[in-house]
Structure formats: C-alpha cells, structure tokens
Amino acid sequence: MENNNDMGELKSTNKKQVLLFYCVECEELARKVAAHSQLITLQSINWRSFDDGFPNLYINNAHDIRGQHVAFLASFSSPAVIFEQLSVIYSLPRLFVASFTLVLPFFPTGSFERMEEEGDVATAFTMARILSNIPISRGGPTSVVIYDIHALQERFYFGDHVLPLFETGIPLLKQRLHQLPDADKIVVAFPDDGAWKRFHKLLDHFPTVICTKVREGDKRIVRLKEGNPADCHVVIVDDLVQSGGTLIECQKVLLAHGAAKVSAYVTHGVFPKRSWERFTRKNDGSEKGFAYFWITDSCPHTVKAIENTAPFEVLSLAGSIADALQI
Amino acid sequence: MAASSPPLPSYFLSRRKSLSSFTSFKHCSISLHDEKRCRFRCHIKSFENQPPNWSVDVLSGTEPVHLNSPSPMTMASASASDSSVKTVKRVCLFYCDETKALAERIAAESDAIELRNINWRTFEDGFPNLFIPNAQGIRGQNVAFLASFSSPSVIFEQLSVIYALPKLFISSFTLVLPFFPTGTSERMEDEGDVATAFTLARILSNIPTSRGGPTSLVTFDIHALQERFYFGDNILPCFESGIPLLMNRLQQLPDSDKISIAFPDDGAWKRFHKQLQHFPTIVCNKVRIGDKRIVRIKEGEAAGRHVVIVDDLVQSGGTLIECQKALAADGAAKISAYVTHGIFPNRSWQRFEHDNGGRPENGLTYFWITDSCPGTVKEVMSKAPFEILSLAGSIASALQI
Numbered sequence: 001m002e003n004n005n006d007m008g009e010l011k012s013t014n015k016k017q018v019l020l021f022y023c024v025e026c027e028e029l030a031r032k033v034a035a036h037s038q039l040i041t042l043q044s045i046n047w048r049s050f051d052d053g054f055p056n057l058y059i060n061n062a063h064d065i066r067g068q069h070v071a072f073l074a075s076f077s078s079p080a081v082i083f084e085q086l087s088v089i090y091s092l093p094r095l096f097v098a099s100f101t102l103v104l105p106f107f108p109t110g111s112f113e114r115m116e117e118e119g120d121v122a123t124a125f126t127m128a129r130i131l132s133n134i135p136i137s138r139g140g141p142t143s144v145v146i147y148d149i150h151a152l153q154e155r156f157y158f159g160d161h162v163l164p165l166f167e168t169g170i171p172l173l174k175q176r177l178h179q180l181p182d183a184d185k186i187v188v189a190f191p192d193d194g195a196w197k198r199f200h201k202l203l204d205h206f207p208t209v210i211c212t213k214v215r216e217g218d219k220r221i222v223r224l225k226e227g228n229p230a231d232c233h234v235v236i237v238d239d240l241v242q243s244g245g246t247l248i249e250c251q252k253v254l255l256a257h258g259a260a261k262v263s264a265y266v267t268h269g270v271f272p273k274r275s276w277e278r279f280t281r282k283n284d285g286s287e288k289g290f291a292y293f294w295i296t297d298s299c300p301h302t303v304k305a306i307e308n309t310a311p312f313e314v315l316s317l318a319g320s321i322a323d324a325l326q327i
Numbered sequence: 328m329a330a331s332s333p334p335l336p337s338y339f340l341s342r343r344k345s346l347s348s349f350t351s352f353k354h355c356s357i358s359l360h361d362e363k364r365c366r367f368r369c370h371i372k373s374f375e376n377q378p379p380n381w382s383v384d385v386l387s388g389t390e391p392v393h394l395n396s397p398s399p400m401t402m403a404s405a406s407a408s409d410s411s412v413k414t415v416k417r418v419c420l421f422y423c424d425e426t427k428a429l430a431e432r433i434a435a436e437s438d439a440i441e442l443r444n445i446n447w448r449t450f451e452d453g454f455p456n457l458f459i460p461n462a463q464g465i466r467g468q469n470v471a472f473l474a475s476f477s478s479p480s481v482i483f484e485q486l487s488v489i490y491a492l493p494k495l496f497i498s499s500f501t502l503v504l505p506f507f508p509t510g511t512s513e514r515m516e517d518e519g520d521v522a523t524a525f526t527l528a529r530i531l532s533n534i535p536t537s538r539g540g541p542t543s544l545v546t547f548d549i550h551a552l553q554e555r556f557y558f559g560d561n562i563l564p565c566f567e568s569g570i571p572l573l574m575n576r577l578q579q580l581p582d583s584d585k586i587s588i589a590f591p592d593d594g595a596w597k598r599f600h601k602q603l604q605h606f607p608t609i610v611c612n613k614v615r616i617g618d619k620r621i622v623r624i625k626e627g628e629a630a631g632r633h634v635v636i637v638d639d640l641v642q643s644g645g646t647l648i649e650c651q652k653a654l655a656a657d658g659a660a661k662i663s664a665y666v667t668h669g670i671f672p673n674r675s676w677q678r679f680e681h682d683n684g685g686r687p688e689n690g691l692t693y694f695w696i697t698d699s700c701p702g703t704v705k706e707v708m709s710k711a712p713f714e715i716l717s718l719a720g721s722i723a724s725a726l727q728i
Contacts, residue, residue, distance in 0.1 A: 051642060051672035053478040054509045057521035078453045080480030087526040095518065109454045118495065121457035126487040133533045242451060272451040 018101075018325045019043045019065055021092065022073040023085050025300045029105075030073050032297075032318035033325075040322060043070075045088060055084035062095050069139070071101040071325055076108050076127070077301055089134055099139025102131070102162075103321055105298035106240075106268045107146045107154070124150075125157050132159035145324045147298055147317060148198070148239040148267040167324055169267035169296045170202040170237075172315040176294060177206075177235065185260070187232040191222070191250045195238045209234060211250050222249040230258035233291070240268035241295075243275045251290065261291040263311075269295035269302040276302060281310050415439045418501075418726045419465050421492065422473040423447070423485050425701045429505075430473050432698075432719035433726075440723060445488060455484035462495050469539070471501040471726055476508050476527070477702055489534055499539025502531070503722055505699035506640075506668045507546045507554070524550075525557050532559035545725045547699055547718060548598070548639040548667040567725055569667035569697045570602040570637075572716040576695060577606075577635065585660070587632040591622065591650040595638045609634060611650050622649035630658035633692070640668035641696075643675045655688035662687040663712070669696035669703040676703065681711035 021043045022030035034040045043065070046058040059065075070092055074085050093100040109123040134142040145165045149155060158164045177186055189209040190196040196210050209227030213220045234254050236247055241264075251262045269276065279293055293311045297303045297318075306312040417439045422430035424447060434442045443465070446458040459465075470492055474485050493500040509523040534542045544564045549555065558564050577586055589609040590596040596610050609627030613620045634654050636647055641664075651662050661682065669676065682690030694712045698704045698719075707713040 051675075052508065052670050053672065055479065055521070055523050057523065058517070059519040059521060062517070062519035078480075079455065079483035080478075083479035083482050083523070083526070086530070087521050087523045090526050090529055091521045108452065117458075117462070119459035119462035121455075121459060121487050121491045123455050123457065123483070123487045126483070126490050129490055129533065130486075130530065133529065135529075270452050272453065275451075 015039060016069045016099075016326055017041070018069045018071050020071050020073060020325070021045055021059070021088065023047075023075055023081070023088075025075045025077060025081070026073045028303075029297050029300060029316070029318060029321075032316055033073070033321045036319050036322035037325075040325060047084065049084075055087055057084065057087055059088065059091065059095070065092075066096040067098050069099045069101070069325075070095075070097040070137075071103055073321070074102060074104045075106070075298075075300055076104065077299065082130075086130065089131075093135045093137035093142060097137050097139070099143075100134070100137045101143040101145060101325060102134065103145045103324070104131075105145075105147045105296070105317055105321070106270075107149050108270075124154055128154065128157035129159070132157075132162050134162055136161055143327065145321065147296070147320075150239055165324060165327065167320060168199075168202065169298075169315065169317060169320070170199060172296065172317070172320070173235075173237070173265045173294060174203070176313075176315060180233070182233050182261075185232050187227065187229055187234045187259075189227070189229065189234045189236045189250065189254060191236055191238055191246050198239060199237055203237065207232075209254070211253060222246070222253050224253055224257055228257070229254045231260050233261040233263065234259040235292075236262065236264045238264075238266050240270050241266045241275075242270050242272060244271070244278050248278065255288065263292040263294070264290055265294040267296050268298045269306070269312075270299055271302050271305075274305065276306055276312070279311065416469050416727055417441070418469045418471050419443045419497075420471045420473060420726070421445055421459075421488065423475060423481070423488075425475045425477060425481070426473040428704070429698050429701060429717070429719060429722075432717055433473070433722050436719050436723035437726075440726060447484065449484075455487055457484065457487055457491075459488070459491070459495070465492075466496040467498050469499045469501070469726075470495075470497040470537075471503055473722075474502060474504045475506070475699075475701055476504065477700065482530075486530065489531075493535045493537035493542060497537050497539070499543075500534070500537045501543040501545060501726060502534065503545045503725070504531075505545075505547050505697070505718055505722070506670075507549050524554055528554065528557035529559075532557075532562045534562060536561060543728065545722065547697070547721075550639055565725060565728060567721060568599075568602060569665075569699075569716065569718060569721070570599060572697065572718070572721065573635075573637070573665045573695060574603070576714075576716060580633075582633050582661075585631070585633045587627065587629065587634050589627070589629070589634045589636045589650065589654060591636060591638055591646050598639060599637055603637065607632070609654070611653060622646070622653045624653055624657055628657065629654045631660050633661040633663065634659045635693075636662065636664040638664075638666050640670055641666045641675075642670050642672060644671070644678050648678065651691065652688060659687050661692045663691050663693040663695070665695040667697050668699045669707070669713075670700055671703050671707075674706065676707050676710075676713070679712065 018040045020030055020040050024047055030042060034042045044060050048056040050056045072089055076082050089102055109127050131144055141161045141163050143163045143165055145167060147167050147169055149166055155164055177183060186206055187209055188203045188206040191211050209229050210225045211222050212225040214223045236250050241247060247264050254262050279290055281289060290311045292313055294313050294315050297314050297316050303314055420430055420440050421443050430442055434440045448456040450456045472489055476482050489502055509527050541561045541563050544562050547567045547569050549566055555564055555566060577583055587607040587609055588603045591611050609629055610625045611622050612625045614623045636650050641647055647664055654662055679694055680690040682692050691712045693714055695714050695716050698715050698717050704715055
C-alpha cells in the first residue's frame with residue numbers, strides 16, 4: 001500500500017513509538033517484544049525492597065517518558081508480586097504519558113472458582129477491580145491486554161476506566177500446525193464444552209472432537225462426546241493447564257479411540273508445583289506420551305523450567321504483543 | 328481466683344453474654360487465658376446505668392498484655408447516661424490469621440462484638456480460595472475486618488475479603504488496619520520515585536460502598552500526617568493514636584512524676600507533642616558532622632529524669648539507640664521507649680537490652696509497643712524490656728463510631 005504523499009495530510013499509519021517497561025519475571029519476554037519492532041524501546045525500573053519487605057521502586061528517566069506512549073508488561077504469577085507491580089502500574093499513567101497500556105498476558109485467579117454460594121469470595125473480581133482503578137492518563141482509559149481470559153464473563157468484570165483488549169494465542173498454534181508434516185491429519189480436540197465455546201470459532205477449519213466429563217458413581221470420567229480421532233494427530237486445545245489431570249484423561253480417551261498421536265496446546269502453562277513433570281518423556285513411558293506440548297510464554301516461571309525439555313515447545317507471544325501495542 | 332479450666336475466648340464470650348442480662352451486679356472476676364501466653368483478671372466494677380468500667384490486672388508477671396479501659400467510650404457514654412447500653416452497636420468482627428489474637432482481645436472487650444471466621448485456603452497455584460461461612464447471617468449487621476498488611480504477599484487475600492464483605496447486604500463496613508505500612512521510608516524526591524503508600528491508599532479508597540455508605544478505615548498513628556489526604560472520598564479514614572495507652576501506663580509507674588518525654592526528631596514532635604503536653608519534653612534532632620549524622624539534644628534536659636522516647640514506629644532501631652545514647656550522656660536516670668508500631672524487620676528488636684537499674688546507656692527500662700504488628704508481638708512478648716500495650720480497647724471503642 002502506498003502512502004500517497006500528495007494527499008499531504010496525515011492519513012494515520014498507526015505507527016506508535018512505545019516505551020516498554022516490564023516486571024522482573026518478564027524480562028525475557030519484554031526483550032523479545034522489543035526485538036520484534038523498532039518502534040518499541042525497553043525502559044527500566046529499579047526494583048528494590050526496604051527491610052520491612054515493602055517495595056522501594058524507582059522509574060528511571062521518568063521525565064523522558066512525558067508525551068510518549070508507555071506500556072508495562074506484567075505477570076501476577078503469585079500474590080506476593082502483585083503489590084510492587086501495581087505500584088508501578090498506578091504511577092506510570094500519571095507521569096504525563098501520552099497513553100498507557102498494561103499487558104498482562106495471563107489473568108490469574110478465577111480458574112478454579114465458582115460463585116456457588118453467597119460466601120464464596122471471587123478473587124478474579126478483586127483482581128479486575130484493582131485493574132479497573134488504574135488512573136487514566138492523558139490518553140484516556142488504560143488499555144489492558146489479556147490473552148485467553150479463562151471465563152468469558154470475566155470481560156464484564158472490568159469498569160469503564162479501562163479498555164480490556166482480549167487477545168488469543170490460537171493464531172500461534174495455527175501457524176505451528178501448518179508447519180507440521182502431518183498437517184492434513186490434524187484434528188482438534190476440546191476437553192470440555194467450555195474449551196469448545198472459547199475456541200471453536202478460531203479453529204473451525206479443522207475437524208473437531210469434543211470430550212466431556214460424565215459422572216459415574218463417585219468418579220468423573222472423561223468421555224468422547226462428538227467426533228472421531230481415529231488415525232489422526234489429535235491436538236487437545238485449552239486455555240490453561242494446572243495439574244494436567246484433565247489433559248491426561250483426555251489423552252487416554254483419544255488413544256483408546258484410535259488416535260495416532262496426541263499433542264496438546266494451552267495458552268497458559270500454569271503448572272503449579274512443577275506438575276509439568278508428568279508430561280516429560282521419561283515420566284510418561286514415551287510411546288504413549290504427548291507428541292508435542294505447546295505453551296506460550298505467558299507464564300515465565302514455567303517457560304524457564306521447561307526450556308529444552310521434550311515434548312514442550314514454547315510459542316512466543318512477543319509478535320502478538322508488539323502488534324497489540326500499536327492499537 | 329478463677330477456676331483452672333482454661334477458658335477459650337469463645338467460652339469467655341458466652342459467659343459474658345449471660346452476665347449482660349443481669350441488670351445489676353457490682354463486682355465480677357473472670358479469668359481469661361489468651362492462648363496460654365498471658366493471664367489476666369478482668370474486673371467489671373458496675374453495670375447498672377453506667378458505662379462498663381474495666382480495669383485489668385496482670386496476674387502472672389510474665390508477658391503482660393495491658394488492656395485499658397477505653398476513655399473515648401467513657402466520655403461518649405457519659406452524656407447518654409442510662410441509654411448507653413442501648414446505643415451500643417453490635418459488630419461482627421472478621422479477622423485474618425495474623426490478627427486472630429488481637430481480634431480475640433477486641434471481642435473480649437465488649438459484648439457487642441462477635442468474632443466471625445473465614446476459611447482461608449489456597450489453590451495449588453498459590454492464589455487464595457476464600458469462603459465466608461454463613462454469609463447470609465451478616466445481612467443487616469455492622470461488619471468489621473481486622474487486617475494486617477505485614478508484607479506484600481498477604482495483601483491480596485485480605486483485599487479479596489475486604490472488597491467482598493461490603494457487598495453482602497451488611498449495614499456498615501469498617502476496616503481496621505492498625506498499622507498502615509509503606510511510606511515510612513519513602514520520599515517522593517524525584518519524579519521517578521514510586522509512592523507505594525499512595526498505591527495502598529488508592530487500593531483502600533476503592534473498597535465498594537455498603538448500605539452504610541463509605542467504609543470507615545481505622546488506623547493508628549499513620550506515619551506521615553499528609554497521608555490522610557491520600558484517601559479518596561469513598562472512604563472515611565479515622566485516625567487514632569496509641570498515645571493514650573502510653574499515658575495510662577506511665578501514670579501507673581512509681582516514678583511517674585519524674586517522667587520526661589523525648590522526641591527523636593521534629594517529625595515525632597509534630598505528631599505527638601499535643602497529646603503529651605503535660606510532661607516536660609526533650610526534642611532531639613540529627614545534625615550533620617562531616618559524613619555522619621549524629622543525634623543531638625536540641626531542647627530540654629534529661630538529667631535525673633526517667634526519659635521516655637516516643638515515636639510512631641521503629642524499624643532497625645538505629646534512631647532510637649542513638650537517641651538513647653545522647654540522653655544517657657545528658658544524665659538521664661532511666662530511659663524507656665514507646666512506639667506504636669514495632670516493625671523490627673529482620674528481628675532488629677534483638678538490639679534492645681534491658682536496663683535493670685543504673686545503666687541507661689546500655690539498656691532500656693521499658694520498651695512499649697502496641698499489638699499492631701502481630702509478628703513482632705509473638706516474638707517479644709515475654710522478653711524484657713518489651714511490654715505490649717494492647718489496642719483492643721481502643722479498637723473496640725472505634726468500632727462504636
């Protein structure tokens with residue numbers, strides 16, 4: 001597309017220079033994002049703490065960010081790291097920046113909780129409330145970029161002073177699948193209806209298999225509900241993995257129905273307590289193991305832990321984030 | 328003397344409730360064990376048509392936890408003589424793990440305060456899994472939560488409860504946060520400084536409103552006086568002080584007429600001198616000599632006095648120790664210290680030794696702290712020169728506001 005200079009006027013090309021700050025655990029991902037685009041420059045913060053454990057933070061070159069588009073790459077991998085990042089998130093918009101974007105690839109909490117009873121405390125809502133109170137900057141409400149938020153309704157938890165931007169890691173998976181030698185034999189499997197609701201539209205050109213949990217006595221067993229995996233390379237798709245139990249049961253069912261190979265994709269490899277170890281080649285009796293296990297780099301601690309460990313492959317969100325920062 | 332069976336706080340509460348149905352009784356002794364760490368006797372002097380008047384004696388001389396009769400309540404109810412018992416608000420008090428001991432003391436102060444519990448669990452990923460049992464039972468009630476943000480890692484779980492409680496159709500919500508952390512070491516000197524005190528104030532200012540309107544926030548001796556302006560309009564901060572507890576305690580001392588108050592710097596003087604004006608005062612300050620900063624006495628005289636250094640909090644203790652040295656050099660007979668908040672990171676309380684008599688440059692006669700920092704209270708409870716002055720009475724009164 002040519003820029004017609006005779007038109008003189010500034011047809012906006014949507015190219016913004018962005019200054020990217022980041023938390024300590026996200027340094028690697030931040031570097032990758034900056035490497036994707038010349039428009040993105042990394043900035044630094046001094047993350048120290050006082051003796052009493054509270055943060056002692058300093059934003060370097062705070063004057064130079066005036067009038068600039070600023071972003072912060074956050075990761076709330078545990079409650080302990082929230083407060084220090086929040087202090088920065090609440091401060092940056094007020095430094096006369098032109099706009100502020102918070103990139104929080106993984107929005108934690110809410111993955112287990114159900115408001116079933118009046119006493120249940122919704123921590124996902126607490127998190128959304130905290131983020132909704134980010135001060136506005138000269139650029140208006142803060143944009144909050146989140147990948148594959150767990151519950152679709154969670155998008156409504158946010159107040160009007162933030163603009164949530166819901167992205168997905170699925171395009172990265174599609175790209176990867178097209179590179180595989182058996183790309184024409186791929187079938188996508190959803191471990192439950194929730195996953196199907198979240199993702200089927202993005203993957204509708206693949207044949208699909210849907211699983212479901214059925215109650216038998218005390219136990220809940222994964223069963224095949226629809227679709228036929230026989231002789232195919234089945235890729236189980238979900239937004240996140242915790243203990244991995246669901247994926248393993250799903251895999252068993254698929255193999256029992258004749259799948260040639262089973263792989264998995266989750267956007268967020270939460271894997272508390274190193275539960276990823278269940279999936280490594282030596283632990284699973286390799287023949288029956290996962291061919292590939294794709295995760296993104298939304299959970300930096302996991303990425304560090306599983307580096308170069310089969311069957312894991314990390315699909316980086318860096319390019320997607322770099323694009324989102326141009327919005 | 329009370330029976331030897333150890334009454335748990337709930338036992339104590341149920342006894343108290345049955346006693347309140349008496350319209351008149353003059354004198355009652357109840358013995359209370361607080362997790363077997365301290366034992367004290369509680370006298371209720373009179374209940375008919377008068378505000379409850381308590382005095383507490385320490386029985387076993389080990390770890391004194393002093394509970395004093397709350398003066399604000401006495402003053403307030405003096406003007407509403409025989410209706411004082413009727414205007415008392417019933418309050419459901421929730422608490423977190425670290426504040427359980429203080430919550431129990433608060434509930435022991437008043438019939439009107441009832442403890443409620445929360446199930447604090449975590450999911451595998453470390454995030455909180457919280458449940459408020461009998462949530463429907465608090466509808467229409469005045470509810471309070473006793474929080475303690477001793478470190479950043481405990482903030483999120485407590486915040487989840489703090490944000491959830493007001494929306495359960497309660498009639499009012501009070502957040503009691505005895506110690507407001509952060510902001511003690513920070514200065515906004517440069518545009519890059521990040522004010523975490525402001526972050527915390529912002530987070531608290533966004534507590535949802537309940538049917539009773541904005542949440543009340545009770546905090547003691549907030550470090551920077553300006554911090555009161557950090558709070559938005561949806562929250563009503565109630566700034567209390569631990570100094571009345573200190574004054575009560577000083578009046579009990581045998582040498583109370585020889586007491587002078589010392590302020591380690593001008594900041595402390597600004598914060599506290601009005602509350603302590605009937606004591607002679609000494610003001611210290613830090614003077615730069617070459618590279619070093621030395622504490623000097625700016626005004627007042629220590630010679631022959633029992634000097635009590637007063638400040639809002641203590642961290643490493645360096646300031647207090649230097650102040651102590653300057654006062655000893657000036658001839659103080661005895662030196663004690665009071666801080667509302669004994670933060671003592673990295674167990675810095677270990678620097679403080681007990682002066683049994685005559686060596687004020689090496690030790691303190693008393694070091695009073697309140698129970699605003701529960702972690703410290705656990706560690707110093709039975710160790711001289713430390714004595715804990717409990718905020719329980721003061722909090723119980725504040726809950727009536």
